[in-house]
Amino acid sequence: MAKKKEDKDSKKKVLVVGGSGQLGSALVSQLDEKFDVLGTYFFNKRSNLIKLDVTKKDKVFETIKQISPDIIILTSAFTHIDNCEIMKPLANDLNINGVKNVVKAAKSVKAKLVFISSYYVFNGKKEMYSERDKPDPLNHYGITKLQSEEEVSKLDEYMIVRSSKIFDIDDRTYVSSLMSSVKAKEYVNVASDQYTNPITANYLAEIIALLIEKNRKGIFHVGGKQYLSMYSFAKKIIRYFNLDTNYIKPIKCSKIRQIAKRPLKCGLKTDKVEKSLGITIKSFSTMMKDLKKRYKKK
Numbered sequence: 237m238a239k240k241k242e243d244k245d246s247k248k249k250v251l252v253v254g255g256s257g258q259l260g261s262a263l264v265s266q267l268d269e270k271f272d273v274l275g276t277y278f279f280n281k282r283s284n285l286i287k288l289d290v291t292k293k294d295k296v297f298e299t300i301k302q303i304s305p306d307i308i309i310l311t312s313a314f315t316h317i318d319n320c321e322i323m324k325p326l327a328n329d330l331n332i333n334g335v336k337n338v339v340k341a342a343k344s345v346k347a348k349l350v351f352i353s354s355y356y357v358f359n360g361k362k363e364m365y366s367e368r369d370k371p372d373p374l375n376h377y378g379i380t381k382l383q384s385e386e387e388v389s390k391l392d393e394y395m396i397v398r399s400s401k402i403f404d405i406d407d408r409t410y411v412s413s414l415m416s417s418v419k420a421k422e423y424v425n426v427a428s429d430q431y432t433n434p435i436t437a438n439y440l441a442e443i444i445a446l447l448i449e450k451n452r453k454g455i456f457h458v459g460g461k462q463y464l465s466m467y468s469f470a471k472k473i474i475r476y477f478n479l480d481t482n483y484i485k486p487i488k489c490s491k492i493r494q495i496a497k498r499p500l501k502c503g504l505k506t507d508k509v510e511k512s513l514g515i516t517i518k519s520f521s522t523m524m525k526d527l528k529k530r531y532k533k534k
């Protein structure tokens with residue numbers, strides 16, 4: 237018991253804001269061994285997490301002061317791309333003002349801030365983007381993520397991790413809804429001209445944990461090994477779970493009724509993160525094998 241307390245005292249304290257989300261929950265479980273981790277939820281209550289609304293400035297300051305973390309990982313966001321376009325004030329409140337609140341609170345307790353950003357800060361005309369490429373968001377979600385990056389980068393101690401498409405097996409995620417539709421014998425139209433290099437939340441969390449352990453700073457791009465269209469991606473997932481790929485149908489983005497514009501050719505180069513950590517990004521099939529193992533355990 238005394239050993240356990242000693243371990244806890246010597247570990248760095250990490251606060252995962254948005255610990256109930258797809259990436260946040262993977263971070264909370266991955267960081268648990270090496271850090272003293274605490275996470276927050278907003279709407280989806282979890283017994284191991286505390287409630288926090290990032291738009292409530294006083295509460296953000298009070299909570300962060302009370303916890304006094306060494307590191308804050310900010311994963312919370314309004315992530316529904318089309319709804320961000322329709323509900324711009326709400327998107328601004330959560331994705332810009334909420335971030336500003338956390339930035340100021342992090343500064344007040346001298347915590348390092350790790351901010352999760354997105355490939356949607358780019359216009360998708362170039363195929364593979366490096367950290368040195370100039371952002372040019374096409375939609376409101378991307379604009380809010382870029383503005384937040386600017387706020388975060390005013391801090392002395394920060395890291396921005398820009399991720400490509402994140403997927404995993406949590407009930408609320410893309411993979412689960414895709415599989416449910418195919419199991420129900422429903423046809424699913426998937427964009428055949430929107431490309432990126434998707435990564436699982438679990439693997440992304442593993443890489444973020446390494447970046448934190450090694451105390452890296454600045455901007456890092458993190459994505460999967462394989463650059464593929466959303467249509468090929470969806471078919472691969474369905475094939476991995478031995479379901480019928482005939483239910484996945486290709487469609488051009490322009491034919492889908494999407495409110496927000498999407499960057500079409502938008503992969504993230506991972507040379508910087510690989511070199512910095514001395515790793516090689518796992519292949520898509522290794523990532524899928526890991527995902528399948530976790531799916532079986534559920």
Ligand SMILES: NC(=O)c1ccc[n+]([C@@H]2O[C@H](COP(=O)([O-])OP(=O)(O)OC[C@H]3O[C@@H](n4cnc5c(N)ncnc54)[C@H](OP(=O)(O)O)[C@@H]3O)[C@@H](O)[C@H]2O)c1
Pocket residue numbers: 253254255256257258259260276277278279280281288289290291310311312313314315330334352353354355381398399400401402403
């Ligand atoms: N999904 C992708 O493909 C993708 C790609 C690139 C980058 N990103 C970025 O990666 C991060 C994580 O994405 P994700 O897919 O894991 O997101 P997600 O599953 O949609 O989770 C969003 C999180 O934000 C929390 N949240 C919502 N409103 C809040 C509020 N007012 N105050 C505090 N927390 C609030 C949610 O809490 P409750 O669920 O409890 O309400 C949830 O924990 C985001 O910053 C996103 O912009 C995502």
